Amino acid sequence: MEPGIREIAQHYLPLRNHYWYARIKLATDPLYAGVGAVLARTREPLLDLGCGIGLLGHTLRAQGFSGDYRGVDIDAAKIASARAAATRARLPGARFETIDLAGGFPAHRGSVALLDIVQFLPPPAQAVLLENAIACLTPGAVLVMRSGLHREGWRLSFTRAVDRFARWTRWMNVGPQRYPRRDELEQRFARHGLTASFTPLRGRLPFENWLICARHEPGG
């Protein structure tokens, strides 16, 4: 991936915690390469919901994604850091806003990313968020999600424990609420005529994590 991990991380300086978060996250999490592969052949503008410090914008550019990128997050400090890093990196077509997705949704037409965020919203807000995200999809656009899925087993316990740890360290300002169920997601996508795929995306740690892609069939 060009630019490399260290170069992307350096755009977060002088915030050393964000610098090290970026280095460790990019080195260990297959998320960004996975999402980059999904979006590689698309050019629709991307709305990244719960974008955190905006790492996806950097990695997508490095992988050749040329559509506009807009990141939103409830955490104003992360949005400020994302904005500063994108300016330092001279990321074209990138912008960021502070928004609480439990109470609002930005106007958008194109692709949508929901990466490790759905479980942090209360269940009724999760349903509204998914409906709003699906309504954004234009022909050729993709809804790309990563989430733990609710099913019994120690992998989900591990995922929940890490999400709670992130809250305890204050990296997250909310804790996990409920992980979506695969059958509920499949039914929701089917109601909207979307074709969906579910692929495990765990990396080296035993997360109960899935990469979920949904899109309208060409001509559908």
Ligand SMILES: C[S@@+](CC[C@H](N)C(=O)[O-])C[C@H]1O[C@@H](n2cnc3c(N)ncnc32)[C@H](O)[C@@H]1O
């Ligand atoms: C685990 S982080 C994932 C960050 C980013 N998507 C990534 O994968 O690199 C979850 C993000 O969701 C954001 N978030 C949680 N609840 C939110 C809400 N109600 N509205 C907007 N963002 C929210 C958090 O602030 C946090 O940055």
